Amino acid sequence: xxxxxxxxxxxxxxxxxxxxxxxxxxxxxxxxxxxxxxxxxxxxxxxxxxxxxxxxxxxxxxxxxxxxxxxxxxxxxxxxxxxxxxxxxxxxxxxxxxxxxxxxxxxxxxxxxxxxxxxxxxxxxxxxxxxxxxxxxxxxxxxxxxxxxxxxxxxxxxxxxxxxxxxxxxxxxxxxxxxxxxxxxxxxxxxxxxxxxxxxxxxxxxxxxxxxxxxxxxxxxxxxxxxxxxxxxxxxxxxxxxxxxxxxxxxxxxxxxxxxxxxxxxxxxxxxxxxxxxxxxxxxxxxxxxxxxxxxxxxxxxxxxxxxxxxxxxxxxxxxxxxxxxxxxxxxxxxxxxxxxxxxxxxxxxxxxxxxxxxxxxxxxxxxxxxxxxxxxxxxxxxxxxxxxxxxxxxxxxxxxxxxxxxxxxxxxxxxxxxxxxxxxxxxxxxxxxxxxxxxxxxxxxxxxxxxxxxxxxxxxxxxxxxxxxxxxxxxxxxxxxxxxxxxxxxxxxxxxxxxxxxxxxxxxxxxxxxxxxxxxxxxxxxxxxxxxxxxxxxxxxxxxxxxxxxxxxxxxxxxxxxxxxxxxxxxxxxxxxxxxxxxxxxxxxxxxxxxxxxxxxxxxxxxxxxxxxxxxxxxxxxxxxxxxxxxxxxxxxxxxxxxxxxxxxxxxxxxxxxxxxxxxxxxxxxxxxxxxxxxxxxxxxxxxxxxxxxxxxxxxxxxxxxxxxxxxxxxxxxxxxxxxxxxxxxxxxxxxxxxxxxxxxxxxxxxxxxxxxxxxxxxxxxxxx
DNA sequence: TCTCCCTGTCATACA
DNA sequence: TATGTATGACAGGGA
Numbered sequence: 001x002x003x004x005x006x007x008x009x010x011x012x013x014x015x016x017x018x019x020x021x022x023x024x025x026x027x028x029x030x031x032x033x034x035x036x037x038x039x040x041x042x043x044x045x046x047x048x049x050x051x052x053x054x055x056x057x058x059x060x061x062x063x064x065x066x067x068x069x070x071x072x073x074x075x076x077x078x079x080x081x082x083x084x085x086x087x088x089x090x091x092x093x094x095x096x097x098x099x100x101x102x103x104x105x106x107x108x109x110x111x112x113x114x115x116x117x118x119x120x121x122x123x124x125x126x127x128x129x130x131x132x133x134x135x136x137x138x139x140x141x142x143x144x145x146x147x148x149x150x151x152x153x154x155x156x157x158x159x160x161x162x163x164x165x166x167x168x169x170x171x172x173x174x175x176x177x178x179x180x181x182x183x184x185x186x187x188x189x190x191x192x193x194x195x196x197x198x199x200x201x202x203x204x205x206x207x208x209x210x211x212x213x214x215x216x217x218x219x220x221x222x223x224x225x226x227x228x229x230x231x232x233x234x235x236x237x238x239x240x241x242x243x244x245x246x247x248x249x250x251x252x253x254x255x256x257x258x259x260x261x262x263x264x265x266x267x268x269x270x271x272x273x274x275x276x277x278x279x280x281x282x283x284x285x286x287x288x289x290x291x292x293x294x295x296x297x298x299x300x301x302x303x304x305x306x307x308x309x310x311x312x313x314x315x316x317x318x319x320x321x322x323x324x325x326x327x328x329x330x331x332x333x334x335x336x337x338x339x340x341x342x343x344x345x346x347x348x349x350x351x352x353x354x355x356x357x358x359x360x361x362x363x364x365x366x367x368x369x370x371x372x373x374x375x376x377x378x379x380x381x382x383x384x385x386x387x388x389x390x391x392x393x394x395x396x397x398x399x400x401x402x403x404x405x406x407x408x409x410x411x412x413x414x415x416x417x418x419x420x421x422x423x424x425x426x427x428x429x430x431x432x433x434x435x436x437x438x439x440x441x442x443x444x445x446x447x448x449x450x451x452x453x454x455x456x457x458x459x460x461x462x463x464x465x466x467x468x469x470x471x472x473x474x475x476x477x478x479x480x481x482x483x484x485x486x487x488x489x490x491x492x493x494x495x496x497x498x499x500x501x502x503x504x505x506x507x508x509x510x511x512x513x514x515x516x517x518x519x520x521x522x523x524x525x526x527x528x529x530x531x532x533x534x535x536x537x538x539x540x541x542x543x544x545x546x547x548x549x550x551x552x553x554x555x556x557x558x559x560x561x562x563x564x565x566x567x568x569x570x571x572x573x574x575x576x577x578x579x580x581x582x583x584x585x586x587x588x589x590x591x592x593x594x595x596x597x598x599x600x601x602x603x604x605x606x607x608x609x610x611x612x613x614x615x616x617x618x619x620x621x622x623x624x625x626x627x628x629x630x631x632x633x634x635x636x637x638x639x640x641x642x643x644x645x646x647x648x649x650x651x652x653x654x655x656x657x658x659x660x661x662x663x664x665x666x667x668x669x670x671x672x673x674x675x676x677x678x679x680x681x682x683x684x685x686x687x688x689x690x691x692x693x694x695x696x697x698x699x700x701x702x703x704x705x706x707x708x709x710x711x712x713x714x715x716x717x718x719x720x721x722x723x724x725x726x727x728x729x730x731x732x733x734x735x736x737x738x739x740x741x742x743x744x745x746x747x748x749x750x751x752x753x754x755x756x757x758x759x760x761x762x763x764x765x766x767x768x769x770x
Numbered sequence: 771t772c773t774c775c776c777t778g779t780c781a782t783a784c785a
Numbered sequence: 786t787a788t789g790t791a792t793g794a795c796a797g798g799g800a
Contacts (some may be wrong), residue, residue, distance in 0.1 A: 546787085659780090661791095662791095663778060669791060
């Protein structure tokens with residue numbers, strides 16, 4: 001019978017899927033909800049004791065409208081409806097993106113499929129040439145695509161198990177079957193992933209638009225620069241462009257500056273980006289380590305990548321967290337990092353990066369330290385204390401008209417942050433060492449284990465999810481095992497029709513678990529018309545996790561196992577029947593048995609009867625406890641009216657009814673508690689996975705950011721080094737700074753102005769926080 | 771014997 | 786008010 005059931009179940013399911021695939025609509029509802037108990041029972045299996053609770057409610061409510069809102073049967077109802085609707089939708093070939101993502105998430109632990117496989121690293125870090133910088137936008141986007149960031153970002157809205165974890169094992173099996181079929185047709189799994197295809201299209205679009213934007217922006221920038229130069233020439237001031245001998249040099253320098261900056265940061269043509277680039281250019285080198293000042297690059301760079309999500313805000317949030325953690329960080333690491341000996345400006349100006357070779361295989365911890373050392377001090381008071389350069393006059397290079405000046409002030413200028421205090425003549429040698437290492441704080445004891453796991457993932461080509469799973473397995477010693485998929489009962493998952501995903505919602509698991517919790521004494525009525533429906537509803541799935549709770553009220557522990565398909569063995573149909581009837585019905589003819597065994601059987605059955613059944617039999621109640629408990633009120637009262645019952649009998653009957661209902665209510669209550677605990681476990685599991693993923697993303701971002709800053713720094717140095725005043729002498733970095741204004745012009749301004757703008761910029765995020 | 775867990779039951783609140 | 790449900794608390798029984 002079992003094999004027949006399995007055969008029929010799988011065969012029908014596959015047949016239905018095939019029919020659906022070729023366009024034949026199969027309405028399974030007709031078969032499942034029709035009054036064909038044997039077929040339904042074969043397919044869905046017998047019900048459990050739990051589901052008997054709403055016998056009367058489910059009567060005449062085949063669609064489930066009469067199910068109590070809190071009933072566990074409602075879970076079955078919704079699960080069944082959802083599965084049926086999905087089966088029907090097969091011919092329409094719709095695979096919801098979020099569900100596929102959820103599927104991927106749940107396959108991660110097995111390492112078979114993962115949408116967030118770690119790539120070897122961001123494109124930016126693949127090489128250090130300028131070529132990489134020419135398309136940081138695309139690079140970042142591609143990196144996002146490669147590393148499953150797009151999925152991760154989508155997960156931000158679908159991470160909650162209640163949403164994304166709604167796939168049952170049946171769903172997964174269906175998707176898997178479809179996938180295999182399409183693989184045979186030459187289609188990969190990514191074909192189903194709408195987000196994947198969309199990301200590919202986006203990337204292509206970006207690649208196309210990027211070139212156009214770059215060209216447009218370059219043209220506008222050149223025009224703006226030429227305009228500025230012309231205006232400046234009209235002022236008659238000692239603008240290099242108009243000074244004989246120095247004109248070509250300066251003009252060439254500015255053009256080169258613009259070109260280099262454009263080449264390095266072709267993010268787009270919008271003003272926001274330009275402001276960001278301006279902050280990038282200002283965030284260039286400082287002679288003495290001022291890592292605190294360099295974090296100004298954070299937001300602008302990330303905003304420049306222009307994703308639909310407010311990455312700048314996210315980073316600010318992240319930085320705020322880091323700031324908090326940085327309060328407690330020890331400064332030893334930063335001291336080492338910041339006390340680099342002065343020497344080559346390129347190597348010393350930029351806190352860590354120049355001296356730290358970019359190593360893709362570097363430990364995440366190390367990488368994080370490096371990235372952090374330069375990134376997190378935007379809001380540090382050190383910035384406020386920066387001495388202002390004495391020079392306050394506007395250079396001839398700066399356009400003299402008010403518009404340009406306003407734009408200059410209005411634009412981002414963090415140049416001062418990058419110039420070495422020594423050059424300002426007011427250097428504070430202790431500034432660097434005093435700065436804490438925020439990421440070091442982030443990577444404190446509590447996070448090192450996760451980081452190390454991520455290190456493992458990056459260094460060893462480990463799937464980070466696997467790493468997190470490894471971590472979970474380590475954590476599983478704590479009594480509550482988070483990995484339910486390792487339950488021995490998961491063997492039953494081979495039965496596609498009787499398994500439910502560990503990610504199923506609590507409602508689904510409720511229905512599933514009830515399929516084998518057996519209450520034989522009061523839980524079964526062979527003459528109940530609604531029983532079949534109950535069984536159908538109650539056997540939607542089998543929850544492996546409940547194997548450990550399967551020791552419920554079964555009839556005979558020695559005869560019954562926890563297997564759900566054996567649950568019907570334990571039903572007790574005897575109730576208040578007379579012992580003689582029981583004997584004749586259940587026992588072999590007396591002639592073939594010894595009296596002792598007969599008595600044994602009687603004793604055994606007697607023991608199996610509940611107290612209320614004993615009482616009912618003693619009081620000669622003329623109907624079964626099952627009827628007493630499960631009949632609707634109207635029918636119950638009608639039943640009572642048919643018999644002439646004494647007050648004691650009536651009282652007992654009402655007590656039996658009350659206790660029976662309460663007993664099942666208690667069972668439901670306890671099962672709900674278990675469901676809650678299990679779902680909480682899954683939530684914790686998901687959150688841990690998300691946490692690991694976010695940490696990994698953060699490290700990746702920091703790494704790419706550090707590399708971008710390196711390149712911007714070198715470009716700034718190159719541009720600034722080529723600038724010459726009217727006498728052909730280079731400008732002093734301690735007195736002047738380059739500023740990339742919002743209108744596309746590149747300005748050389750005194751450091752005092754740059755410092756003022758730095759302070760002004762610092763206040764903005766603070767105000768925004770308020 | 772003690773402890774833990776499961777189960778049934780009661781009391782109570784609530785719908 | 787009657788009925789049903791949910792849940793905390795308690796007790797009994799088995800391992």
